[in-house]
Amino acid sequence: MRVYAVYCHPDPSxxxxxxxxxxxxxxxxxxxxxxxxxxxxxxxxxxxxxxEVSEYLDARPPSPEISSYCxxxxxxxxxxxxxPTWWSGQPxxxxxxxxxxxxxxxxxxxxxxxxxxxxxxxxxxxxxxxTTHGSPRYIxxxxxxxxxxxxxxxxxxxxxxxxxxxxxSLYNIDRATAEQRHAFLDRVERRLQRL
Amino acid sequence: xxxxxxxxxPNPHSFxxxxxxxxxxxLAERGHDVTVLDLYAEGFQTAMTLAERxxxxxxxxxxxxxxxxxxxxxxxxxxxxxxxPTWWSTVPxxxxxxxxxxxxxxxxxxxxxxxxVRPGLTNIRRLVGISTYGAPWPLVKAINDNGRRTLLRALRxxxxxxTRRSWLALYKTDRSTPAQRAAFLRRxxxxxxxx
Numbered sequence: 001m002r003v004y005a006v007y008c009h010p011d012p013s014x015x016x017x018x019x020x021x022x023x024x025x026x027x028x029x030x031x032x033x034x035x036x037x038x039x040x041x042x043x044x045x046x047x048x049x050x051x052e053v054s055e056y057l058d059a060r061p062p063s064p065e066i067s068s069y070c071x072x073x074x075x076x077x078x079x080x081x082x083x084p085t086w087w088s089g090q091p092x093x094x095x096x097x098x099x100x101x102x103x104x105x106x107x108x109x110x111x112x113x114x115x116x117x118x119x120x121x122x123x124x125x126x127x128x129x130x131t132t133h134g135s136p137r138y139i140x141x142x143x144x145x146x147x148x149x150x151x152x153x154x155x156x157x158x159x160x161x162x163x164x165x166x167x168x169s170l171y172n173i174d175r176a177t178a179e180q181r182h183a184f185l186d187r188v189e190r191r192l193q194r195l
Numbered sequence: 196x197x198x199x200x201x202x203x204x205p206n207p208h209s210f211x212x213x214x215x216x217x218x219x220x221x222l223a224e225r226g227h228d229v230t231v232l233d234l235y236a237e238g239f240q241t242a243m244t245l246a247e248r249x250x251x252x253x254x255x256x257x258x259x260x261x262x263x264x265x266x267x268x269x270x271x272x273x274x275x276x277x278x279x280p281t282w283w284s285t286v287p288x289x290x291x292x293x294x295x296x297x298x299x300x301x302x303x304x305x306x307x308x309x310x311x312v313r314p315g316l317t318n319i320r321r322l323v324g325i326s327t328y329g330a331p332w333p334l335v336k337a338i339n340d341n342g343r344r345t346l347l348r349a350l351r352x353x354x355x356x357x358t359r360r361s362w363l364a365l366y367k368t369d370r371s372t373p374a375q376r377a378a379f380l381r382r383x384x385x386x387x388x389x390x
Contacts, residue, residue: 086243087295092288096291154338
């Protein structure tokens with residue numbers, strides 16, 4: 001399968017970075033073709049500009065700044081997102097990546113009348129999220145698991161009709177033991193082996 | 196009361212800015228002391244930096260003077276109003292980044308002697324969210340209203356359960372008529388005059 005892994009964490013020595021490495025290694029060993037983006041290392045600008053907002057509904061090719069991300073998005077059969085959950089959702093850097101890269105003509109299209117939006121990421125058949133939460137599970141439930149819904153619903157409706165969403169998360173990471181972290185890495189590996 | 200209006204819209208002539216201006220006027224005319232934090236106009240930096248990530252769990256998690264100023268203003272406020280367009284079912288990246296960088300330990304929450312998380316913003320008595328959506332109401336609810344949940348649930352955990360919450364939403368904004376927009380501004384005006 002063609003797999004596009006998007007990784008978002010400011011710290012190269014973070015646990016999330018280890019998770020990303022294990023995920024990419026597992027996917028390559030399993031024979032998948034993997035492309036990978038590191039948003040912080042790329043120096044990605046996550047803030048949507050005034051021009052991007054005012055021209056959002058216009059049909060135009062993606063700007064050079066985002067075109068390589070758009071290309072990988074439309075190329076892949078599996079999209080893998082690796083990030084830490086902050087404020088119950090994606091880090092602003094990744095939120096901004098979704099804001100700026102999921103543009104018309106790439107991720108969605110508008111009908112002639114302008115009344116219907118249809119997804120264009122039918123190439124994506126697996127939507128995988130690998131994340132860590134600082135807080136325990138019940139806090140995330142109280143907060144509404146917004147990060148999970150953004151991907152499992154808002155992003156999911158753009159993908160293939162039968163796309164499978166796979167959610168791998170480690171709660172309460174601030175108090176996790178080394179064994180729990182290793183167990184999580186093993187879980188990620190096992191799940192990605194049968195993508 | 197002291198009120199803070201946090202605005203996340205890049206275009207100074209947008210409907211979002213008209214909402215913010217209406218909110219500010221309504222609050223000021225009722226005698227509240229209003230501060231507007233216009234994130235785009237101030238050039239607020241969206242993504243948490245590596246240095247901030249390292250400082251996050253330390254004694255001085257705030258590095259950027261702009262972040263320190265915003266935190267001090269919010270800590271003095273009784274009313275907190277957010278005005279933003281909903282993108283991909285949640286808040287724009289710049290507002291997500293504001294939560295991550297300003298609402299840090301010691302500001303939004305504090306640790307008690309048993310290292311349990313406790314609300315830090317009990318000074319906030321009213322939490323108001325005002326958002327414009329591209330999608331119609333049923334779709335917003337089906338996708339899960341993630342921006343609303345982030346502010347009214349996740350942030351409310353940090354202001355305490357006695358904080359009163361209000362939500363004002365305009366759906367299908369892109370196809371709304373001038374009359375519908377004017378009616379929405381009147382609704383914003385009424386709501387903020389009756390806090």
